[in-house]
Amino acid sequence: MLRYNENDVEIKSIETQYQGFFAINVYQLTHKLFSGKTSQVIKREMFERGDAVVLMPYDIKADKxxxxxxxxxxxxxxxxxxxxxEFIAGMFAKDESPIDVAIREAKEEANIDIRAQDISPVMKYLSSPGGMSECIHLYLAQIDSTKVEVGGVFGLDEENEDILLHLVPREEAFSLLSAGKITNASTIIALQWLALNYQTLK
Known part of the structure; x- marks a missing residue:
């Protein structure tokens, strides 16, 4: 359905304007127009924060x-x-695979041990491609909720993390979503996927 692809873009230059924990790069590029002509040179600032993994821990048996x-x-x-x-999430360290990130972040943020075989891909999506290059790798993790330390506080001190755990029935999570109590995109997307697919996970 899509008429063009990455081969129809010409990047003229990429210049880093800021480099801290994240970076801001200025792209100058042209791309093919639907008329068949080529655009003028477009200048865009892009927030370069790297890619991230989001992990949705779900106890299928307990439905939580x-x-x-x-x-x-x-x-x-x-x-x-x-x-x-939110759901568990984190950015890539050097040479990590998405599954590596999911396993590491589950331990750091929720003190849960998950195995690669417990993790299933849900989707990949771009967070806000008009101004940011981040790609999110979204996964489902099957967990045993009896091993979750509900009310426990976790996270890494060196990353200023202060994370409280909540274990909720799936329907309650959907109610929180409907009531506007869950407002970040990755958790909304994951819960909407779960609403469409939970019956196939049984």
């Missing part, structure tokens, strides 16, 4: 999901509660 609660400064500008309900 594990949510984590943590502070997110990006929610402050919208006057929303900056403590968000």
């Amino acid at each position: 999901v594990l949510l984590i609660e943590q502070f997110r400064p990006g929610a402050l500008r919208s006057n929303e509660n900056p403590w968000l309900l």
